[in-house]
Amino acid sequence: MTVQCQLCPKECVIEPGQSGECRIRINLDGKLVAVTYGHPCSVNVDPVEKKPLFHFLPATRILSIATVGCNLRCAHCQNHDISQMPREQNQVVGHEAPPQEIVKRAVNSGCLSVS
DSSP states (O other): EEEOOOOOOOOOETTTOOOOOTTSEEEETEEEEETTTTTOOOOEEEEEEESSTTTSSOOOEEEEEOOOOOOOOOTTOOOOHHHTOSSSSSOSSSSSOHHHHHHHHHHHHTEEEEE
């Protein structure tokens, strides 16, 4: 059974076992699954002012996490090395970090928020 992703305006129609244009959401048995869930490729502590939500909790630190994959192909993307990383179908790039570990890392790093 095909599924239609509605996460972005591209609304990919995805065949079983295939991925959308972002290459990280795949159709597994008729369910849309993000293969990067719990597998960030980057975890950093940043000042909240680096984020688009800079006006929340000013002058605090935020734990920034990122996963690979993007549905855009911007020629001068500053994150091209991670946004375009998963070249193979169903490839998961990153290290295992379930949500509870991310929360623990934020608390241990003195971060009041996660992005």
